[in-house]
Amino acid sequence: MAPLVWLVTGTTSGIGRALVDQIISRGDKIIAAGRKVEQRLGSIKSDSVALLELDVAAGREVITAKINEAWNIFGHIDILLNNAGMSAIRSAEESDDAYINTMFTVNLFGQMHITSAILPLLRARAAAGKPARIGFTSSSTAWAPLPFMSHYAASKAALSAYVEGLHKELKPLGIQCVAFECGGCLTHLGQPREEKPAAAAATTTGEESGGALKAYEKGFADLMGMFGSDPMAFMPGDAARVAERMVAVVTMGLGVEGGVTGKKWAVRVVLGSDAYDHVRQKCEEMLKLTEEWKYLSYSTDRDGYGGVTQRSYLDMVSILE
Incomplete structure (x- = not known):
């Protein structure tokens, strides 16, 4: 089988x-994308x-323009x-437009722009009988938001919802999508962006983290104390x-299937024991709440x-294959 060609964003850490390492080990080809990528990954070219x-x-x-450039590489x-x-x-009250816009641009709108740019090219290949896959790194906080991370959780919840709808649009065209809702992992995700895009970059130091309002001091201290x-x-x-x-899931049916042989495609995949517990608890609690308030819903x-x-509506919104 010919090696697959991958485009992966955010490849410089975590x-x-x-x-990148996993894809190289498969013998596939990869376009590793990111900021300062030559400086950080130049040795593996x-x-x-x-x-x-x-x-x-x-x-x-x-x-x-960058997606067209990437397509032409291989x-x-x-x-x-x-x-x-x-x-x-940061507390929601103290989150200014620059902070919010940066969070949603990096975690949601940027993903949408990349996907929209590559879709005409992927659709053309899929129409010629060459299926394509699109994966997204989401977070279990989409299900279980933490205090002082409301905008991060909102951006990831929106991303997972976007992937659900996108998959339903693209599956009939030969393209499948999946959101990987990851739990806690030792990465550099919480570190600030080095350069500021059009909107000022969010940081996680000093008052940028906990905020300056005394009203939130205890809540922030409780959160930091739990993690600390x-x-x-x-x-x-x-x-x-x-x-x-992630590689095993997204390559189902396209090559070696490590650990997921025989599984049906899933549009949302939870990774991490903590993520599993977050999602399970939220689903159980949500069912309890909806039943308790059912009378009001129906009223x-x-x-x-x-x-x-x-039934046709329920079938349309189902996430099960």
């Missing part, structure tokens, strides 16, 4: 760097490893992994193993509706 300077916050026109791309992301901690009591207890993930599982229906949701 899960992204582990993805080869005939099968290309580097692409790419800031996901650069804007639609710049990103479209003549096509089989798999896109939207892995780039950022995290920061035993930091490793909240970071069970191993970046290399996370990358290995808003118009007279004569009957309280029966159309």
